[in-house]
Amino acid sequence: xxxxxxxxxxxxxxxxxxxxxxxxxxxxxxxxxxxxxxxxxxxxxxxxxxxxxxxxxxxxxxxxxxxxxxxxxxxxxxxxxxxxxxxxxxxxxxxxxxxxxxxxxxxxxxxxxxxxxxxxxxxxxxxxxxxxxxxxxxxxxxxxxxxxxxxxxxxxxxxxxxxxxxxxxxxxxxxxxxxxxxxxxxxxxxxxxxxxxxxxxxxxxxxxxxxxxxxxxxxxxxxxxxxxxxxxxxxxxxxxxxxxxxxxxxxxxx
Amino acid sequence: xxxxxxxxxxxxxxxxxxxxxxxxxxxxxxxxxxxxxxxxxxxxxxxxxxxxxxxxxxxxxxxxxxxxxxxxxxxxxxxxxxxxxxxxxxxxxxxxxxxxxxxxxxxxxxxxxxxxxxxxxxxxxxxxxxxxxxxxxxxxxxxxxxxxxxxxxxxxxxxxxxxxxxxxxxxxxxxxxxxxxxxxxxxxxxxxxxxxxxxxxxxxxxxxxxxxxxxxxxxxxxxxxxxxxxxxxxxxxxxxxxxxxxxxxxxxxxxxxxxxxxxxxxxxxxxxxxxxxxxxxxxxxxxxxxxxxxxxxxxxxxxxxxxxxxxxxxxxxxxxxxxxxxxxxxxxxxxxxxxxxxxxxxxxxxxxxxxxxxxxxxxxxxxxxxxxxxxxxxxxxxxxxxxxxxxxxxxxxxxxxxxxxxxxxxxxxxxxxxxxxxxxxxxxxxxxxxxxxxxxxxxxxxxxxxxxxxxxxxxxxxxxxxxxxxxxxxxxxxxxxxxxxxxxxxxxxxxxxxxxxxx
Numbered sequence: 001x002x003x004x005x006x007x008x009x010x011x012x013x014x015x016x017x018x019x020x021x022x023x024x025x026x027x028x029x030x031x032x033x034x035x036x037x038x039x040x041x042x043x044x045x046x047x048x049x050x051x052x053x054x055x056x057x058x059x060x061x062x063x064x065x066x067x068x069x070x071x072x073x074x075x076x077x078x079x080x081x082x083x084x085x086x087x088x089x090x091x092x093x094x095x096x097x098x099x100x101x102x103x104x105x106x107x108x109x110x111x112x113x114x115x116x117x118x119x120x121x122x123x124x125x126x127x128x129x130x131x132x133x134x135x136x137x138x139x140x141x142x143x144x145x146x147x148x149x150x151x152x153x154x155x156x157x158x159x160x161x162x163x164x165x166x167x168x169x170x171x172x173x174x175x176x177x178x179x180x181x182x183x184x185x186x187x188x189x190x191x192x193x194x195x196x197x198x199x200x201x202x203x204x205x206x207x208x209x210x211x212x213x214x215x216x217x218x219x220x221x222x223x224x225x226x227x228x229x230x231x232x233x234x235x236x237x238x239x240x241x242x243x244x245x246x247x248x249x250x251x252x253x254x
Numbered sequence: 255x256x257x258x259x260x261x262x263x264x265x266x267x268x269x270x271x272x273x274x275x276x277x278x279x280x281x282x283x284x285x286x287x288x289x290x291x292x293x294x295x296x297x298x299x300x301x302x303x304x305x306x307x308x309x310x311x312x313x314x315x316x317x318x319x320x321x322x323x324x325x326x327x328x329x330x331x332x333x334x335x336x337x338x339x340x341x342x343x344x345x346x347x348x349x350x351x352x353x354x355x356x357x358x359x360x361x362x363x364x365x366x367x368x369x370x371x372x373x374x375x376x377x378x379x380x381x382x383x384x385x386x387x388x389x390x391x392x393x394x395x396x397x398x399x400x401x402x403x404x405x406x407x408x409x410x411x412x413x414x415x416x417x418x419x420x421x422x423x424x425x426x427x428x429x430x431x432x433x434x435x436x437x438x439x440x441x442x443x444x445x446x447x448x449x450x451x452x453x454x455x456x457x458x459x460x461x462x463x464x465x466x467x468x469x470x471x472x473x474x475x476x477x478x479x480x481x482x483x484x485x486x487x488x489x490x491x492x493x494x495x496x497x498x499x500x501x502x503x504x505x506x507x508x509x510x511x512x513x514x515x516x517x518x519x520x521x522x523x524x525x526x527x528x529x530x531x532x533x534x535x536x537x538x539x540x541x542x543x544x545x546x547x548x549x550x551x552x553x554x555x556x557x558x559x560x561x562x563x564x565x566x567x568x569x570x571x572x573x574x575x576x577x578x579x580x581x582x583x584x585x586x587x588x589x590x591x592x593x594x595x596x597x598x599x600x601x602x603x604x605x606x607x608x609x610x611x612x613x614x615x616x617x618x619x620x621x622x623x624x625x626x627x628x629x630x631x632x633x634x635x636x637x638x639x640x641x642x643x644x645x646x647x648x649x650x651x652x653x654x655x656x657x658x659x660x661x662x663x664x665x666x667x668x669x670x671x672x673x674x675x676x677x678x679x680x681x682x683x684x685x686x687x688x689x690x691x692x693x694x695x696x697x698x699x700x701x702x703x704x705x706x707x708x709x710x711x712x713x714x715x716x717x718x719x720x721x722x723x724x725x726x727x728x729x730x731x732x733x734x735x736x737x738x739x740x741x742x743x744x745x746x747x748x749x750x751x752x753x754x755x756x757x
Contacts, residue, residue, distance in 0.1 A: 003579075003580060003583075004517045004580060007517065007521070007576050007577065007579075007580045008517060008521075010573070010576055011521050011524075011573065011576070011577075014524050026531070026534060026535055028534060028535055028536070028537065028538040028553070029534060029538050030538045030539075050449070050679065051449075052447065052449035052450040052452070052453045052680065053450065053453065069453055069543070069544075070538070070539070070544075071453065071543070071544040071552075072538060072544060072552075072553075073449060073679075076675075077679075085538075128409075128410045129406055129413075130410070130411065130412045130413055130435075131413070131435075132434075132435045132436075132437050132753070133412070133435070133460070133753065134456075134457040134458065134459055134460030134461075134463075134753050135412055135459060135460050135461045135751065135752070135753055136457075136460025136461065136463070136541045136543070137460075138410050138411065138412060139460070139461060139504075139541075140540065141410050142409075142410040143523070143526075143527060145523075146520065146523035146524050146526075146527060147520050147523065147524050148524055148527055158409070158410055160408035160409070172435070173437060175434065175435060175436050175437050175756075176366075176436075177364070177365055177366075177433055177434045177435075177436055178405065178413060178434045178435070179383065180383045181405045181406050181413060181434065185406055201457075206457070207450070207453045207454045207456075207457040208437045208439065208442065208454070208457065210442065210445070210446065211437050211438045211439070211441075211442045212438060213366070213436055213437050213438040214437050214438075230457075230539075230543060231460065231540075231541070233540065
């Protein structure tokens with residue numbers, strides 16, 4: 001017992017101060033893109049051709065956040081003149097149309113629904129379903145329960161039984177073999193219920209887009225919240241949950 | 255003297271140089287080599303024009319061995335003589351519709367239609383939504399009951415189905431049925447662009463993104479004659495060790511959590527993140543996705559990153575030692591871990607277990623020592639071992655490997671130096687009609703990709719074998735005679751990949 005307390009004292013207090021204070025990501029992190037639509041069309045085309053995920057619409061000058069895996073190949077191909085990734089982690093959107101972005105990602109708090117704020121703003125229990133992910137999204141959702149993020153302090157938790165849940169959080173590109181289990185889990189959750197897509201796989205099929213065995217989540221369920229990334233950084237997910245369900249978080253932490 | 259051709263991991267070899275045997279000769283050869291201590295690395299099918307070939311790759315102490323045979327619709331199974339082939343033969347039956355006659359447990363692996371429109375040998379109707387609707391191993395008798403778990407589990411975990419046969423509290427047998435994550439990744443890898451292929455490879459198992467990325471990059475490098483400078487290779491090995499550190503630290507925390515010893519669970523959980531943040535410092539991604547690419551690494555790294563990693567490790571070392579002492583010196587924790595979930599050395603060898611799960615049973619097998627590549631060629635890796643094969647042994651191996659990996663990084667980084675990012679853009683053209691097998695010691699164990707090119711240099715077969723493909727059978731054996739209540743802890747001590755298995 002004494003040893004446990006002593007070790008705890010040596011380990012120190014590790015929970016970050018978000019959202020009271022901002023969290024600054026290290027420079028190599030690639031988050032919210034800055035897109036210069038005025039750059040020459042040949043640069044846009046170069047960037048679009050370099051993208052492994054075919055996430056760039058060169059003519060429109062838009063990036064599909066749902067498909068993007070934030071690998072940075074476009075930034076290098078265009079020398080940062082067209083797309084440059086910043087270290088801001090606020091990426092989630094409620095409107096699927098906003099996934100095709102010119103860099104101005106709408107304020108998520110403003111998109112939160114009054115009904116959800118009232119019902120889930122103080123307490124939100126989610127059932128997670130891993131549907132074909134690579135286990136990176138799963139791991140970085142799980143990490144929200146570690147002392148650094150300490151999700152429980154916001155009244156948000158993950159529950160084992162769908163009967164106790166307010167919604168479903170899904171990662172992965174929904175393989176054929178998981179469809180039945182996913183739908184059964186969703187059906188078991190009492191209404192009203194929210195649906196959250198975490199990661200490029202759940203939003204668009206991600207790296208597995210094009211495989212005959214997978215289909216994106218919105219083909220199966222009405223998705224309320226899209227959280228891009230491969231996987232999304234835990235801060236991206238934390239921001240998304242707080243902004244969308246409490247409507248209170250500043251749009252980009254300035 | 256073997257009839258198989260010897261070669262090295264990471265060598266591109268002409269397909270025409272690989273000997274063709276009759277199927278009977280191949281079976282006898284494989285069984286004889288396994289008897290002499292060789293390991294099965296690959297055994298898979300691929301289409302050479304209209305003909306199906308069965309390719310076998312074995313691992314021997316001084317390198318790999320390969321041979322192939324033409325397949326008929328059915329053939330005599332190898333599994334009864336060499337059980338390590340059991341899952342490989344099931345996979346072959348599922349992917350190509352060939353029947354291994356005499357296989358003792360012929361069931362689907364991932365549940366999908368075969369790839370060449372051959373008649374289905376499992377009698378399944380794939381239009382029906384029935385993963386799991388096939389007979390499971392059953393024990394009958396008075397007081398015997400069955401417990402079915404999954405595919406959706408209680409926590410934030412990947413899906414899989416576990417079927418326990420129990421007498422009271424005691425588990426008599428566990429059957430593990432996976433396939434829920436099947437994304438058809440192997441065929442996708444042959445269909446996409448080079449740049450996309452690297453992304454898909456890392457997504458085979460995201461917690462092993464460096465390992466899979468490395469296997470993919472080495473294969474492309476061999477097929478396209480791309481060389482990697484030794485100091486860049488050192489950076490790739492450092493990344494592989496950071497991935498191992500993050501996983502082992504996280505799993506020790508998970509084991510602590512599953513025996514309700516929460517302080518070390520919380521401490522390890524936080525410490526795991528510190529290693530993920532170091533991968534982020536290298537690549538911009540907490541899992542190191544995008545870091546390893548053919549030709550080297552995709553980002554400029556040098557003194558700045560080396561300083562950060564070395565300083566962090568210096569700080570983390572005593573913190574990790576404190577938490578390890580808390581967990582491994584608590585009698586109540588040891589009482590749960592000791593003699594629980596034991597796999598014997600004989601079973602580990604028979605089933606062909608790999609990685610730290612095998613080393614915990616006294617099997618001396620570590621790719622970093624056996625076929626040292628990348629940074630391990632010049633900076634040797636100390637390998638860990640244990641003998642008891644129980645959950646405690648698997649936990650102790652991890653504790654030891656955490657220290658070894660930090661030692662390796664501390665020794666390797668000063669020599670890694672400054673590197674420029676690889677100019678690779680995924681547009682390279684592989685050599686024609688070649689085969690390459692890459693093998694790396696990922697944190698779970700032997701990870702291998704085998705890539706075969708066709709007449710115009712296109713990839714016609716991309717075979718992936720995650721260490722979990724071997725080791726899930728080890729978990730099933732570890733559960734015999736144990737209680738279901740110990741399953742979470744035993745499961746975490748292996749922490750196998752569902753998606754790496756399901757592909």
